[in-house]
Every structure is written in C-alpha cells, then in structure tokens.
Amino acid sequence: MISNGSVTLVVSYVNIVFPIAVFLSAQTMVGHMTDRFVSVAEPIIGEEERENINRVLDSGRFLQGPLVEEFEKKWADYVGTKHAIAVSNGTTAIQLSLNALGLEPGDEVIVPSLTFGSTATAVVHQACVPVFADIDREIYTLDHTDLERCLSDRTEAILPVHLYGHPAEMDKIRSFADEHDLAIVEDAAQAHGASYKGDPVGSIGDVGCFSFYATKNITTGEGGIVTTDDDDIAESIRLLRSHGMANRDEHVSLGYNYRMSELNGAIGSPQVDRLPDFNRRRTEITERLFAELDDLDWIRPATVRDYVDHAYFWAPFELDTTAIGMSGKEVWKKLKEQGVETRHRYVDPLYKQPVFTEHRGFNSDFPWSANEHTHDYGNLSLPNVEAVAGKTIGLPNHPGLDDEEVDYVIETVRGFDS
Numbered sequence: 001m002i003s004n005g006s007v008t009l010v011v012s013y014v015n016i017v018f019p020i021a022v023f024l025s026a027q028t029m030v031g032h033m034t035d036r037f038v039s040v041a042e043p044i045i046g047e048e049e050r051e052n053i054n055r056v057l058d059s060g061r062f063l064q065g066p067l068v069e070e071f072e073k074k075w076a077d078y079v080g081t082k083h084a085i086a087v088s089n090g091t092t093a094i095q096l097s098l099n100a101l102g103l104e105p106g107d108e109v110i111v112p113s114l115t116f117g118s119t120a121t122a123v124v125h126q127a128c129v130p131v132f133a134d135i136d137r138e139i140y141t142l143d144h145t146d147l148e149r150c151l152s153d154r155t156e157a158i159l160p161v162h163l164y165g166h167p168a169e170m171d172k173i174r175s176f177a178d179e180h181d182l183a184i185v186e187d188a189a190q191a192h193g194a195s196y197k198g199d200p201v202g203s204i205g206d207v208g209c210f211s212f213y214a215t216k217n218i219t220t221g222e223g224g225i226v227t228t229d230d231d232d233i234a235e236s237i238r239l240l241r242s243h244g245m246a247n248r249d250e251h252v253s254l255g256y257n258y259r260m261s262e263l264n265g266a267i268g269s270p271q272v273d274r275l276p277d278f279n280r281r282r283t284e285i286t287e288r289l290f291a292e293l294d295d296l297d298w299i300r301p302a303t304v305r306d307y308v309d310h311a312y313f314w315a316p317f318e319l320d321t322t323a324i325g326m327s328g329k330e331v332w333k334k335l336k337e338q339g340v341e342t343r344h345r346y347v348d349p350l351y352k353q354p355v356f357t358e359h360r361g362f363n364s365d366f367p368w369s370a371n372e373h374t375h376d377y378g379n380l381s382l383p384n385v386e387a388v389a390g391k392t393i394g395l396p397n398h399p400g401l402d403d404e405e406v407d408y409v410i411e412t413v414r415g416f417d418s
Contacts (some may be wrong), residue, residue: 035339038341040342040398041398045219046270049271052067052267052270055266061262063259063262064242067262067269068086068260068264070269074273075210075272078193078275079203080199080200081203082229083228084227085241086225086268087223087237087258087259088257088259089213090187090189092122093210093211094119095125096226097237098122098157099126100236101185101207105127106154109123109131109155110159111123112159112163113134113349114163114388115161115163115187116189120350121355123159124355124361127361127366127370129154129373129375130350131150131375132350137384137388139168139305141162141163141169142158142160144172146382152373156183157182157184160173162194165190165311166304166311166316167191167310170196183206184204185206186201186208187209188201188210189210190211190311193217193279194310195308203227206228206230207230209225210226210227211223212225216313217278217282217311219268220267223264239255240256241255241256282311282397285312285399289317292410293317293410293414298323299319299324299393299413300317312397313394314392315394317394318392319393320391331416334416335393338416339408340412342393342395344393344394346389347390349389352378357378359375395409395413
C-alpha cells in the first residue's frame, strides 16, 4: 500500500519532516557558538502525534482523510466558527479566501506594512493589488486611522495581521469595513489562541487564516487552515483547494492542489488539545521577561492592551538603537553569540521589497496593469512603520523552555555588552 502512495509520501515528508528538520539542524549549528544556547522557538511533538503518524503509515492513506477532518473539527470548535477548512499552508489560506470572496484582477486589498511578506504576496497571487497601511505605533498591527487614506473605488477587502500574537484593533477595522462594504480577512498566522475583547481571532472577520509551520504556537509540520461562519465561502474553499473538482471527473472552477495531507493532520489534531497549556507557558515566560527587563534603557517590552489575550508567538521588545549604539541586526547577532537566539524579522517595510517596488507579478506588470490607480511603492513613506522596522526582537519564550533557561536569557540580556 505504501508503494502505491510513494509520491504522496515523499511530498508529505517534505511538508512535515523537512521544515522541522531544517529548523532543528539550524539550532544545532548555532549552538556550537557558545557553551550554552537557548533557542527562540522549538516544535514540541508528543507521543500521540507519533502514534497518529504510524496509524497513517500503516493505513497507506496519505491524502486528506479522517485525521484532517478531525483536525478541522477541533479547530472550528476551538475558534468558535462553523467551518475550518485545512489547506497546505497559511499563504494559500489567504489566497483561497480572497478567491472565495470573489475578488477580481486589479481589486485592491489593504494590508499592514509590517508583517511577513506572504501576507501581501498572497494578494498578488490572487491577481489583486496590495495597498500598504501604516501600523499602530504601540502594538505594531494595522493602523485603523490610516484606512481612509488607503481607500479607493477598487478597494474590496482589508487584511489585518495579528502581529506577534497581539490582535489588531478589530472593532475599528470592522466598523470601517461595514461602512464601506469591505470584506475582512484576518491573518492570524501568529495568533493561535489570541482573542480580542473576548472574541477569538479568526472568528471576527469574514474569514480567518492560520499557519501551522514548525515554529508556530502549534504545528502540523507545514499547513494552514481557513475559518468562517459563511457556508458559501467554506464550500468554495473546499472546492478550490482540490483542483476545483465537484467529483473525480468534473472540474467546475479553476482550483489548486492546496490540500493538507493526512500526515499533517495526524500531527495537528493532538496539537490543538495542547495549545491552551502551550500558550499558558508562553504567557508565563513572556510576562516574566517583560517584568525583569523593564528597567533597561535600551530595550522596551512591547505594549499589550488590557482587552486582548495575547498569543505571544513572539515575546516582543523594541530596541532603542541609539541608546545601545547598535542596529537591531547587530544586537541579534551579538545575543546569539552569547547563547541567546532571538527573532529579528521585518527589517524593512513591505513596500520597500523589490517584488512590490518593481511590480514583479506574473512575469509582467500584472496585476498592477489591471488597475487604473498608480501604486508607486518606491515613493511611499509611512512614519510609524519606518520608526519601528528593524528595531524589534523576540526573546525565547517557547513552552519547551525550563526556568533555568529563562534565567539565562534574563541574565544575558541584563548583562548585554555591546
């Protein structure tokens, strides 16, 4: 039976084992720099995940099956939505969501300017045009006060990102979207278990998109999921993720091969059960880091608003690069040499990335050419994101850390010598 599914097994190996193996091997290499090393992130896989993997291997069914369905049901229950549709990764979750919402080539989607690139490239993959908003200076998510500037007659959706695990200001974003008849696609790839004023992220917009990459709060090795209460959107995404097929012989729409494998679902289902404990430990560690490093003049804990539950994908801190006399990249490198790995991403605003400044779409100027508006990203300048970009780091806070390792992180940062 396994030989019949050999191609699928190889693909599933790449989607599950490869991301985790590459991540762990990187930790091993950097660990040789010092006698002691604390990693910033680490996938935690238990016996139930291993047992599920063996069940799949023994069954010979590697395509989307009952364990993916179990994972979908658990995630829908956890987020509180009617539907959860598993897909190949978080980027495809966004693309399929925009497709299911009916966006057309050249339509505009408002996105934050500080986030991982796939938030905006997924918009381009759907032949739409990203319009970059500034960020809230305190919590780094999309600035709702900048939405009016971004609005045009081609705007169809807003794509807020719950960056580092802190929810965006969804009340204000929802109000603006309702006023202008816009859809909301929540990018919750970094916010598993976060909530905004009591509502779980992924249940507030028209759709929510999650990633389950190896370093996320929970993992499937690689994978994503879309949450929604809309029956039509859910049915459309189920169709689109599997070649647009209504049945084995009938292609009814232009779909994709964006399914989640059964091996990914085998890992994901028990991970959902452990997410509350994982997040409790992340919160405990992060709050301790915030408290014990708050008096330093060169590193400041990020703001957390009191009406949110933060998922703490990052334990985020903002650097005063003038006070420390080093760039964010230099601080990241120096801390790693001293045995503390940190997250340090998003050094430049997205609108400064070549894919956008040079309009690199489908081997041409498309989809910008399908839009009558000028989007000269190269001349865009947004004050809040430019004050922050390259100056944030995330200290180790994953639930696999013990108290002694957290002590070491605190001691190293407090004794940091530039």
